Amino acid sequence: xxxxxxxAILRRAAAGDDLERxxxxxxxxxxxxxxxxxxxxxxxxxxxGPGVFVPRQRTVLLIEAAIAEAxxxxxPVVVEAYCGVAPVAALVGRRVSGxxxxxxxxxxxxxxxARTNLPSAAAVHHGVGLGALPQELAGSVDLLVxxxxxxxxxxxxxxxxxxxxxxxxxxxxxxxxxxxxxRVLVRGAPSWLAPGGVLLLEMHRRQAPSAxxxxxxxxAWAERGFVVGEDGETAIVRLVRAGCDGARAAxxxxxxxxxxx
Ligand SMILES: C[S@@+](CC[C@H](N)C(=O)[O-])C[C@H]1O[C@@H](n2cnc3c(N)ncnc32)[C@H](O)[C@@H]1O
Numbered sequence: 001x002x003x004x005x006x007x008a009i010l011r012r013a014a015a016g017d018d019l020e021r022x023x024x025x026x027x028x029x030x031x032x033x034x035x036x037x038x039x040x041x042x043x044x045x046x047x048x049g050p051g052v053f054v055p056r057q058r059t060v061l062l063i064e065a066a067i068a069e070a071x072x073x074x075x076p077v078v079v080e081a082y083c084g085v086a087p088v089a090a091l092v093g094r095r096v097s098g099x100x101x102x103x104x105x106x107x108x109x110x111x112x113x114a115r116t117n118l119p120s121a122a123a124v125h126h127g128v129g130l131g132a133l134p135q136e137l138a139g140s141v142d143l144l145v146x147x148x149x150x151x152x153x154x155x156x157x158x159x160x161x162x163x164x165x166x167x168x169x170x171x172x173x174x175x176x177x178x179x180x181x182x183r184v185l186v187r188g189a190p191s192w193l194a195p196g197g198v199l200l201l202e203m204h205r206r207q208a209p210s211a212x213x214x215x216x217x218x219x220a221w222a223e224r225g226f227v228v229g230e231d232g233e234t235a236i237v238r239l240v241r242a243g244c245d246g247a248r249a250a251x252x253x254x255x256x257x258x259x260x261x
Contacts, residue, residue: 148181190220195243
């Protein structure tokens with residue numbers, strides 16, 4: 001974004017003499033989105049604030065995939081795990097009618113913003129991993145989506161300063177290969193998904209083959225693949241829960257550009 005555009009956004013966000021203070025904080029490295037309390041993504045404006053993970057533009061790829069997947073089903077149960085301010089669930093809720101939304105995160109501050117971004121009927125669950133979900137959802141989720149933390153621990157120093165200093169490490173980093181939480185999701189999701197239910201996970205393109213190898217180690221997944229976004233870096237891993245012909249019966253055909261390891 002050009003400096004003049006940022007200045008215009010800060011001017012609009014500032015109430016009178018707060019402008020100077022906002023400029024100083026921005027120059028000191030705070031996210032523009034934290035300062036103005038909003039992020040624009042996929043044509044929608046969502047609430048966000050200090051200390052909370054700011055949804056990235058690369059996640060539009062996952063948002064579009066989730067919307068397309070949800071549209072193939074009737075009154076689908078959709079879960080965004082590791083939701084932060086819930087960009088995927090919020091956009092699915094705004095673009096697909098009849099969805100039943102659930103979101104989870106271990107950070108109460110993020111969930112406070114998620115509540116303002118989601119339709120009022122959405123259920124917000126606080127807790128670690130998928131264990132935050134209510135037991136009655138087991139075996140009934142049609143679509144489970146997540147942007148878990150996936151930065152390898154050794155790569156933290158390569159992150160932009162604003163992320164290192166103004167987002168929680170727990171929101172970004174996930175073990176030596178960045179895949180600790182991805183493994184939790186790939187192994188844990190089958191018991192929450194209905195037969196034919198779909199798991200969509202964002203990660204880096206180079207991590208996707210390892211995620212598919214984790215999926216291949218169990219018979220829970222009937223289909224495994226991934227697509228890479230136009231940035232050449234962001235990947236969406238798509239796994240379909242085995243159990244019946246549900247995925248195809250529901251019209252959720254694998255995308256033509258899905259890759260196998
Ligand atoms: C990379 S952020 C993504 C947030 C959101 N999906 C987005 O794209 O803006 C990861 C989120 O996972 C949450 N998180 C990290 N580890 C978690 C865990 N073990 N259980 C639940 N949530 C976790 C963090 O609080 C953070 O909000």
